[in-house]
Amino acid sequence: MSHTPDTRPGHDDEAVGSVTESVAEGVDEEVVESNRRLYKGWQLILFAVLAIVYSTFHLVSLNVFPMETWSFRIVHIAGALILGYGLYAGTRFADDSRGTASPWLTWVSYALLLPALYALMQVFLMQRDIADGAMRIAPHVEAWHYGYPLILASSAAILLSWGYRQVRQKLSPPDLVLMVCSLAVAGYLVVIYNTPLRASTGTSFAPMGISYAAIAGSLLILELTRRVAGLALVVISAIFLLYVFVGPYLPGFLGYPGLSVGRFFSQVYTDAGILGPTTAVSSTYIILFIIFAAFLQASKVGDYFVNFAFAAAGRARGGPAKVAIFASGLMGMINGTSAGNVVSTGSLTIPLMKKVGYPGRSAGAIEAAASTGGQIMPPIMGAGAFIMAEITGIPYTEIAVAAVIPAILYFVSIYFMVDLEAARKGMRGMRKEEIPLFSKLAKQVYLFAPIIILIVALFMGYSVIRAGTLATASAAVVSWISPNKMGIRAILRALQLAGTMSIQIIAVCACAGLIVGVISLTGVGARFSSLLLGLAGFSQLLALFFAMCISILLGMGMPTTAAYAVAASVVAPGLINIGIQPLVAHFFVFYFAVVSAITPPVALASYAAAGISGDNAMGTSVASFKVGLAAFIVPFMFFYSPAMLLEGSWLQILRVGVTATLGIVLLAAAVQAWFFGPVKAWMRVVMLIGALCMIYGGIYTDIAGLVIGAALFLLQRGRHGGGAQPAASSG
Structure with a gap:
């Protein structure tokens, strides 16, 4: 999926110098992907109404009239499929009406409407039969x-959609067929799962109709995921699905007894798979916080966050880079995708970083690393905290609190990487006239109120759903005293935006649920756990390293939510089996799933940043890996020093927090070859040893690290005084 960040207003480099009240404009504008349709007239109104109804349905179901759980999740996925196929095309758009699909493709597509509508009609007839007392539907x-x-209509329409080129303002006939098929899948499953037949899933007594619906539903989910999140997750899902039927013929620990097509698919569209933990989270917490984020966007809070960051950090050396850290942390916390965060804030911060002397590669790397860090920033942490709470049963508030010290360490690391690079290259900050007045922005500090209300409500013991709803309502109320008041039209626009924004994450969660279903139904996760247990017999560090590699590999090219959901099913149980506490194991997996967005060779956040900076994508991903290096070390600290996750006495937690922070600063100095001045090669090696000693967290290693750090500090201060002039200035 490609983005078009340059089309939004307010990002003109040349105009920045004359702006004093506001640097950021358009941060809250909706980013329109290259395969997204732009309707006009009645079609625009129709899809706007569908998106508003979809968002409102969730608010009402979660707060006022709850639905039966499985039915709610089925409708949740079906709504995203219908909106997704209506809004996202399966191939590139035609440049004009002459480049559109040939008439025979159109006729074939419309012909496929007949079997799709026939299947949908049968759902109504089956529902009538069951209401009249039928125990089950005849197999034929x-x-x-x-x-x-x-299945014929779904598979054929998907194939046709790959070659059916249409102008951007029109819905293509194959996608209309897919929308009808989505309704037919959901309708049948809702009808059958509200009868005693629901208990027969996974047995030889299960109605074959469940398997047919699940096969068609899986195809629809995979195709929508390809359109909104790219091929990586689809390929991984296809490999897992292939394993279901190839697994019995594989040697060693990968082999398993096997499942028939009917038995597997009758279970995969239940809470053992697609309707399991990932959809449970997307249908409650994630959709709610997407609505919250949409309300913040509608009230222009994103613009305020970025302007506030400029006012607070813009004048420091390398100012725009520090702004990127601050703004991306705030935005990434609420928007839930690393690449999406890069696009929303990076289109402003990357050009400004280049303006004060950062090379395009460094500018892109800093933005990618900072945006990725937003996913580990409590209290929202993208959506990872909610999935972790769902899978582990650990209270959400406990997870959010445990994330505080690791998040601080990550952002301290990036801050000093940026600061020391700026010092080494002699970069300036932004001039006073280039940044907004802090005094004026301070008067609007009440715009932080919705996030503060959210945090306070969570820690007062309100449920996540109630706290999220309260925060959403407060965003509308707060806007009434701001320059961007939300009336009825703005609220409807926010609900429409939320419906549209939710499509990608819901498709990704449903697709991840498919993988989770394969793992749970084939038992491959348990066999992987035994493999880790065997490795731990030689070395726990080796087992952790292996778990790190698998978590990153599973996460490559995937959005954070899906990456963590899959890694939590495959890797976390193995770590728990070798004696690691569940919270530590899941945080370990979560961190590496997150940083897969900046890990070469497939680094989504880095690629998005490279697209804005104009630099080489692979070079940017290597540079962002270097900037975010702390994130690859911090998870090992969870194991060797659980106090990092607030497990232990307050004295332990304080000691570990302080020494780890000092270790992270030394690590940044070693990487950037600059402390109070240039650092020689032997000193960088000593710095690295001192940094690792303090990061390790043991009492003796902390003392050794502090001694090394103090010696280097005195040596550098004595040699360079209060700071050295850089050898060459690039600012």
């Missing part, structure tokens, strides 16, 4: 009148 009716027409 499920096969010939529902299953085969549905």
